[in-house]
Amino acid sequence: MQVGFIGLGLMGRPMALHLEKAGHTLHLWARRPASLAPFIDKAAAVNAKTHASPAEVAKHAEVVVVMVADAPDVEKVCLGENGLAAGGKAGLIVVDMSTINPNAARNIGLRLAQQGIDFVDAPVSGGEMGAINAALTIMVGGKASAFEKVRPLLEKMGKSVTLIGDSGAGQVAKACNQILTGVGVMAVAEAFNFAAKSGVDPAKVREALLGGFAYSKILENHGQRMLDRNFKPGFKAWMHQKDLRIIMEEAHRMGLMLPSAAATAQVFNAIVGSGMGENDSITALQLLEKMSTAE
Amino acid sequence: MNLGFIGVGAMGAPMAEHLLDAGHRLSVWSRRPESAAALVAQGASWCDSPAAVAGASEIVCTNVTGSADVEGLAGGLAAGFAPGGIHLDFSTIAPSAARRIAASYAARGVDFVDAPVSGGSAGARAATLAIMWGGKSALAPRLQPVFETLGKTVVHVGETGAGQVAKACNQMVMVAAIEAAAEAARLAAAAGIDFARVRTAMLGGSAGSRVLEVFGERMAAREFAAGVEARLHHKDYALLMDEAARIGAPLPVSAAVWQQLNALMAQGWGRQDTSALLRVLETGAGPAR
Numbered sequence: 001m002q003v004g005f006i007g008l009g010l011m012g013r014p015m016a017l018h019l020e021k022a023g024h025t026l027h028l029w030a031r032r033p034a035s036l037a038p039f040i041d042k043a044a045a046v047n048a049k050t051h052a053s054p055a056e057v058a059k060h061a062e063v064v065v066v067m068v069a070d071a072p073d074v075e076k077v078c079l080g081e082n083g084l085a086a087g088g089k090a091g092l093i094v095v096d097m098s099t100i101n102p103n104a105a106r107n108i109g110l111r112l113a114q115q116g117i118d119f120v121d122a123p124v125s126g127g128e129m130g131a132i133n134a135a136l137t138i139m140v141g142g143k144a145s146a147f148e149k150v151r152p153l154l155e156k157m158g159k160s161v162t163l164i165g166d167s168g169a170g171q172v173a174k175a176c177n178q179i180l181t182g183v184g185v186m187a188v189a190e191a192f193n194f195a196a197k198s199g200v201d202p203a204k205v206r207e208a209l210l211g212g213f214a215y216s217k218i219l220e221n222h223g224q225r226m227l228d229r230n231f232k233p234g235f236k237a238w239m240h241q242k243d244l245r246i247i248m249e250e251a252h253r254m255g256l257m258l259p260s261a262a263a264t265a266q267v268f269n270a271i272v273g274s275g276m277g278e279n280d281s282i283t284a285l286q287l288l289e290k291m292s293t294a295e
Numbered sequence: 296m297n298l299g300f301i302g303v304g305a306m307g308a309p310m311a312e313h314l315l316d317a318g319h320r321l322s323v324w325s326r327r328p329e330s331a332a333a334l335v336a337q338g339a340s341w342c343d344s345p346a347a348v349a350g351a352s353e354i355v356c357t358n359v360t361g362s363a364d365v366e367g368l369a370g371g372l373a374a375g376f377a378p379g380g381i382h383l384d385f386s387t388i389a390p391s392a393a394r395r396i397a398a399s400y401a402a403r404g405v406d407f408v409d410a411p412v413s414g415g416s417a418g419a420r421a422a423t424l425a426i427m428w429g430g431k432s433a434l435a436p437r438l439q440p441v442f443e444t445l446g447k448t449v450v451h452v453g454e455t456g457a458g459q460v461a462k463a464c465n466q467m468v469m470v471a472a473i474e475a476a477a478e479a480a481r482l483a484a485a486a487g488i489d490f491a492r493v494r495t496a497m498l499g500g501s502a503g504s505r506v507l508e509v510f511g512e513r514m515a516a517r518e519f520a521a522g523v524e525a526r527l528h529h530k531d532y533a534l535l536m537d538e539a540a541r542i543g544a545p546l547p548v549s550a551a552v553w554q555q556l557n558a559l560m561a562q563g564w565g566r567q568d569t570s571a572l573l574r575v576l577e578t579g580a581g582p583a584r
Contacts (some may be wrong), residue, residue: 098477257558258554
């Protein structure tokens, strides 16, 4: 298949390479030409063609995957000057794997639909390691017919691929994922800090709790990394802050109370504000420790 | 002075009237001309566009709803201002939007001043507004005649955007106090005690405050008709929480209050007074006794 790919960063690069390895031809454009280097290196012999704009990519591709930072970037790639909409024929499918506001995703989808272009939101969970190992969890929103066409591509990048519902539903699922992981990391950090300040070994507490109803993957994996004092990302705290900001903005728009997520978002604000944003999200534990120790 | 005024709603109309009464020549434009009719009858000159208002004025005052409204108006005003003109904006908008607008004017030699106000439409009518402004301090002498006509407390907070930061702080402190009063009212009622008496007792002590006086009274009387429409406070919270996320400042209490406002909106009370935060607490706790 002729597959466009825009957004060749930490996540996007390995994802694109999985598609190429599966026998697809890549059509690429990048804001920074340097991102194209690993794909045009003669020695690597990657089956990829580069183009001057997203519109050109859209002209040559049946499906275009987008993996960029935020809603304004997705909007620019899709609907901006020389964007995908400017070059795409009716029947093109755009798969946006970025994490953006669900409402923004719906709006972009509606505007592309006016030109007969299908938009599928397919944000991922699993981080850089998940991208490299093709083990991502992919949550999809869009028309079932479009989903069936792109499913074989998504399965080359992810281990779990689920159609959640209509346009925007993938982003809603991702938002739910970020609420659970954000609040979950905070809960484990608070429990460990509570145990340590009470003079109890958090490692023993974790071990005991893993057998009970408080068991979770976060307690198991993130908890272990907290005990190892390994704050290397993983998933960077500033990205979690960005995601929580999107969620709180959407909750505001809907008039929906998210008291725990709101409190957690403030801790992530503090993490970013105190210069710890490049650490893994579990750095929340370090912030709690700082705030519970005499100067 | 030759002044312009755009945005003659519940706040803007009495403010514009005070400026006329003080002897200034006033040019006005409005999206809906009928809303400016009363001012025109009192002597203001009608203009056909924001650019025409700017062309006739040394200072153009605006008082509209959101960041996008002010940015839209600035686009029109820019075409009409002579160099040295001042756009004096009384709206509550994002500090970052204020800074963006100021930068867009800079090349034309036009100054932008963010001067949000506190005190509500009652304060606007009585000319007792608290005005907190951001912009070049050298502009103060030219702004003073306008400020002293409209407000009682006028503070130059700092550079462009600083007025909006001060307003964000104002909203944060005020609405958190309204929530605290509501929680006190809820606790008293749940304990079977008359909140009106609790309030009277508190007003004489260390917990006494303007919010407890005004909003507390509305809660005690269960008069939730606006006042200050809660949806406007809700809007302000989106601005200030977004600013907090942008700069990485934790605001744990504000975040909690924000969620109570979300719940208020969800229950359809956005056009009631913010004292309806009490009703949100009652939703989660059974009917008031």
